[in-house]
Amino acid sequence: MRHVRGFDIMRPLSIGALVALMLPLILLPLASIFIFGTSKGLASFWQALTAPDAIFALKLSMVTSFWATIFNVLFGLFAAHVLSRYNFWGRNALIVVISLPTAIPTAVAGFALLLLWGPYGTLGRLLAPQGIQVMFTAAAIILANIFVTFPLAFGVIKPVYDTMSASLEEASATIGATRWQTFWHVTLPSLRGAIFTGALLTFARAVGEFGSTILVSGNLAGSTQTAPLYIFAKFNEGQVEAANAIAIVLALFSFAIFSVLFFARDWLEDE
Amino acid sequence: MQPEEFNPELNSETSMAETPEKDTARREAASVRGLSKSFRGARVLENVSFDVAEGETLVLLGASGSGKTTILRIIAGLEQPDTGSVILHGKDVTDLPARERGVGVIFQSYALFPRMSVEKNIGYGLRIRRRPRKEIKETVDRLLTLVRLEEHRKKYPSQLSGGQQQRVAIARTLAYKPEVLLFDEPFGALDAQTRVHLRREIRALLKQVNVPSIFITHDQEEALELGDRIAVLNVGHLEQTGTPDDVYNRPETEYVATFLGAANLLLGVISGDNVEIGTVAVPVGEDLKRFRDGQAVKLVFRPEDVVLSETGALPPGARRLTNAIIEEVNFVGAYERLTLRLDLTARRPAEGEPPLYTVTINTPERMTGVPIIVTRPKTEAGAVRLRAGTRVAVGLMSYRVLSNYVFATERPSRTVSTRQ
Numbered sequence: 001m002r003h004v005r006g007f008d009i010m011r012p013l014s015i016g017a018l019v020a021l022m023l024p025l026i027l028l029p030l031a032s033i034f035i036f037g038t039s040k041g042l043a044s045f046w047q048a049l050t051a052p053d054a055i056f057a058l059k060l061s062m063v064t065s066f067w068a069t070i071f072n073v074l075f076g077l078f079a080a081h082v083l084s085r086y087n088f089w090g091r092n093a094l095i096v097v098i099s100l101p102t103a104i105p106t107a108v109a110g111f112a113l114l115l116l117w118g119p120y121g122t123l124g125r126l127l128a129p130q131g132i133q134v135m136f137t138a139a140a141i142i143l144a145n146i147f148v149t150f151p152l153a154f155g156v157i158k159p160v161y162d163t164m165s166a167s168l169e170e171a172s173a174t175i176g177a178t179r180w181q182t183f184w185h186v187t188l189p190s191l192r193g194a195i196f197t198g199a200l201l202t203f204a205r206a207v208g209e210f211g212s213t214i215l216v217s218g219n220l221a222g223s224t225q226t227a228p229l230y231i232f233a234k235f236n237e238g239q240v241e242a243a244n245a246i247a248i249v250l251a252l253f254s255f256a257i258f259s260v261l262f263f264a265r266d267w268l269e270d271e
Numbered sequence: 272m273q274p275e276e277f278n279p280e281l282n283s284e285t286s287m288a289e290t291p292e293k294d295t296a297r298r299e300a301a302s303v304r305g306l307s308k309s310f311r312g313a314r315v316l317e318n319v320s321f322d323v324a325e326g327e328t329l330v331l332l333g334a335s336g337s338g339k340t341t342i343l344r345i346i347a348g349l350e351q352p353d354t355g356s357v358i359l360h361g362k363d364v365t366d367l368p369a370r371e372r373g374v375g376v377i378f379q380s381y382a383l384f385p386r387m388s389v390e391k392n393i394g395y396g397l398r399i400r401r402r403p404r405k406e407i408k409e410t411v412d413r414l415l416t417l418v419r420l421e422e423h424r425k426k427y428p429s430q431l432s433g434g435q436q437q438r439v440a441i442a443r444t445l446a447y448k449p450e451v452l453l454f455d456e457p458f459g460a461l462d463a464q465t466r467v468h469l470r471r472e473i474r475a476l477l478k479q480v481n482v483p484s485i486f487i488t489h490d491q492e493e494a495l496e497l498g499d500r501i502a503v504l505n506v507g508h509l510e511q512t513g514t515p516d517d518v519y520n521r522p523e524t525e526y527v528a529t530f531l532g533a534a535n536l537l538l539g540v541i542s543g544d545n546v547e548i549g550t551v552a553v554p555v556g557e558d559l560k561r562f563r564d565g566q567a568v569k570l571v572f573r574p575e576d577v578v579l580s581e582t583g584a585l586p587p588g589a590r591r592l593t594n595a596i597i598e599e600v601n602f603v604g605a606y607e608r609l610t611l612r613l614d615l616t617a618r619r620p621a622e623g624e625p626p627l628y629t630v631t632i633n634t635p636e637r638m639t640g641v642p643i644i645v646t647r648p649k650t651e652a653g654a655v656r657l658r659a660g661t662r663v664a665v666g667l668m669s670y671r672v673l674s675n676y677v678f679a680t681e682r683p684s685r686t687v688s689t690r691q
Contacts, residue, residue: 165380165382168382170369170378171376172384173348174349174374174444175370175375175395176370176373176396176400176447177370177395181399186384190385
């Protein structure tokens with residue numbers, strides 16, 4: 001450092017510049033949700049939050065995200081196992097395909113699902129005569145959530161699987177364990193942290209999903225309207241307080257998940 | 272195997288009473304027959320066969336790339352041989368998967384399960400065999416006592432030292448009474464002091480539990496100390512199998528002689544009952560029948576088997592070789608190391624025969640003579656002081672005559688250029 005002794009002017013200046021840049025871009029928008037949401041008193045905030053459609057939207061978001069998370073964690077675990085334990089032709093191509101959904105715009109993802117499952121879609125056309133409709137139901141939201149969060153759990157679990165010493169599984173085998181016993185007693189416990197992180201990431205991302213759900217869900221209040229869709233709908237109707245109440249809940253929810261991921265890292269990695 | 276055999280007290284009594292000579296009928300606990308293996312066209316193992324007797328410790332000694340790890344993995348069932356078979360207690364297990372072989376592998380990385388406590392690790396083999404809880408607890412208790420880790424039973428592997436983890440790994444395999452214990456360079460990850468300490472401990476432990484074991488190592492000192500027998504491996508084939516005394520004092524190949532400690536090598540020719548090294552001749556001895564007259568051979572002797580005398584009077588039992596000039600005297604701790612140049616003059620070569628010794632030494636003085644290394648224990652070095660430049664008589668207490676293979680190379684540490 002150049003200023004070993006005296007006062008380094010760059011220090012307060014750079015910190016100040018950093019905060020000044022973040023203020024209008026990140027901090028103020030977040031703050032305004034809370035300022036505006038509670039400006040008419042906590043009572044009206046509570047009222048907006050407990051409106052039946054609002055509660056339904058929050059519940060629907062949680063439930064659809066939950067099932068998408070369950071599926072993607074199980075899939076990610078399975079895919080990580082296959083892709084890190086076996087070497088085969090086309091392995092890298094599979095990894096790229098699994099990772100692809102993060103790069104695809106969410107509106108494109110929703111549109112693609114519509115083209116496949118919609119009433120006139122490739123598969124939907126076959127299902128419609130049987131009275132099975134996938135699109136514009138909760139199932140469509142789950143499908144959309146699975147699609148857009150597809151690589152998240154896999155992306156967290158695979159590197160841990162790769163670095164896990166093969167000698168652990170070999171040791172377990174020589175001790176006499178079956179493949180299933182080895183997976184259950186040795187592999188899975190070592191992946192615990194990665195599974196937890198992957199699940200939280202997937203869930204957080206699914207709860208906030210908007211672009212694909214607005215296309216596939218039908219956006220019916222009280223039926224297929226998720227929390228982000230509710231915010232959008234209420235805002236369009238001019239009910240800014242109603243939109244704001246849910247916005248606060250979603251923002252707080254994200255903070256919570258982020259804090260867990262940030263502060264629980266040591267616990268997840270050590271032990 | 273009976274569970275009582277793990278009782279250390281009981282076993283120390285029996286081992287006192289029982290002498291190895293009593294065990295006339297040698298029972299093979301593990302055998303490998305004609306193992307060969309290639310990886311991507313490269314031969315890794317070439318027709319390797321050996322046996323391990325009940326309660327015996329065999330050390331597979333070889334440099335890295337000699338194929339020793341592959342042998343271990345084949346015995347454990349983690350690798351399939353191209354040809355050959357693995358027999359454990361009379362049963363051919365070559366086609367059995369690892370989990371049905373009942374071998375215990377102690378990995379260099381210990382491979383302890385990081386999310387299990389010490390006692391859970393040790394009990395793992397019994398838990399997956401669905402043994403009664405009481406039996407598991409008793410076995411774990413007994414093994415914790417055996418490896419002296421009672422107070423660490425609740426700890427996790429990351430909270431233990433390397434040596435402690437190694438002992439947990441051994442206890443974990445002993446719990447399910449393995450047919451054979453396989454140690455994959457078990458001390459490789461430890462510092463020098465712990466290594467020596469732990470290998471003595473493990474040696475004592477193995478004598479207690481009486482389980483046949485196979486160690487692999489590249490450390491000759493470790494091999495000599497741990498092994499009841501040593502099998503020396505060189506690029507995929509066994510060079511020699513024998514007791515530590517055999518392989519060290521009676522090496523059968525130059526590779527064995529040089530891999531296990533330092534050795535001096537002198538080129539010679541069989542002539543009658545003698546090996547002729549330049550103008551010097553020493554008797555071949557009982558190995559004579561292995562050679563034909565005129566065959567090129569090497570005289571091999573260890574630095575500590577050389578006796579030096581300023582007066583020319585050598586102790587009884589020493590075979591006089593020739594005279595030499597001391598070039599260098601180094602004190603290296605427990606012993607003194609001397610570099611000598613032997614007075615070896617080339618015999619006049621016969622018609623068409625290449626000269627055996629025309630040696631130029633690459634030193635500034637361009638001294639001539641064949642260099643050898645001699646070590647003397649501190650006591651002797653103190654009693655008879657020798658200085659550089661002194662002329663001495665050189666005698667050998669023991670030596671070996673080995674055939675001079677075409678592919679055998681001179682030891683790279685010598686700065687000798689043999690020009691014709």
